Amino acid sequence: MEQQLASPSRSGQATALSAAMAAIHRRGWCEGTGGNFSCVLEAAPLTLLMAPSGVDKGGVAPHELIEVDADGSVVAGDGRASAETLLHLAIVEVTGAGAVLHTHSQAGTLLSQHYGPSEGGLSHLVLEDLEMLKGLAGISTHATTVAVPILANDQNLADLSARARPHLRAAPHGLLIAGHGLYAWGKDLGEARRHLEIHEFLLEQHWRRLLLDALVGRRAMSL
Ligand SMILES: CSC[C@@H](O)[C@@H](O)C(=O)COP(=O)(O)O
Numbered sequence: 193m194e195q196q197l198a199s200p201s202r203s204g205q206a207t208a209l210s211a212a213m214a215a216i217h218r219r220g221w222c223e224g225t226g227g228n229f230s231c232v233l234e235a236a237p238l239t240l241l242m243a244p245s246g247v248d249k250g251g252v253a254p255h256e257l258i259e260v261d262a263d264g265s266v267v268a269g270d271g272r273a274s275a276e277t278l279l280h281l282a283i284v285e286v287t288g289a290g291a292v293l294h295t296h297s298q299a300g301t302l303l304s305q306h307y308g309p310s311e312g313g314l315s316h317l318v319l320e321d322l323e324m325l326k327g328l329a330g331i332s333t334h335a336t337t338v339a340v341p342i343l344a345n346d347q348n349l350a351d352l353s354a355r356a357r358p359h360l361r362a363a364p365h366g367l368l369i370a371g372h373g374l375y376a377w378g379k380d381l382g383e384a385r386r387h388l389e390i391h392e393f394l395l396e397q398h399w400r401r402l403l404l405d406a407l408v409g410r411r412a413m414s415l
């Protein structure tokens with residue numbers, strides 16, 4: 193007889209999400225209430241387990257997580273829904289993701305602004321020939337090119353999410369918002385964490401390479 197795999201309990205998911213947020217905070221990727229984090233608790237009706245808005249995401253206990261419905265309204269727990277709930281919902285709806293992690297790292301903020309689009313537009317950060325690309329689901333060789341979409345930032349999350357939707361399916365499990373940060377997602381929390389770590393590594397590596405290229409260029413010019 194085929195054995196059904198038990199889906200993780202609510203308390204198991206809450207413990208795992210709280211621990212992931214604390215670990216991401218320790219990396220310095222969500223300082224000063226920045227960042228937000230969710231996982232799908234129920235697919236129908238869609239219910240997300242999320243960090244509440246405006247709090248230090250490194251210190252949210254499992255019982256302090258809130259539940260949010262498909263309209264972005266809080267249906268359980270204390271606190272307001274994240275300012276960016278609509279983008280989490282768009283990513284889950286379009287890609288089928290089971291977890292969405294949003295960070296404000298230095299590298300993500302810097303590079304998304306450096307390569308960011310003109311107002312309301314779209315640009316890309318191109319990454320290629322790196323072994324760490326294989327950490328993204330669907331990639332099996334370093335000899336590949338990945339284009340991470342960069343959207344202009346917007347405080348109107350309905351507009352921002354609508355602009356993001358057409359680019360989510362082709363995105364490499366990650367998306368940048370200019371001058372703001374990174375969204376990474378995966379089929380479950382474990383995969384979303386791996387994709388986040390891979391993207392953060394690639395952003396950090398790209399930034400260091402730009403710096404190295406500039407230093408080598410300056411040295412060559414002075415010889
Ligand atoms: C430091 S404020 C950052 C916020 O505006 C937002 O970008 C963010 O990531 C966190 O918002 P939140 O509403 O706490 O989930």
Ligand SMILES: [Zn+2]
Nearest residue numbers: 226227294373
């Ligand atoms: Zn943010």
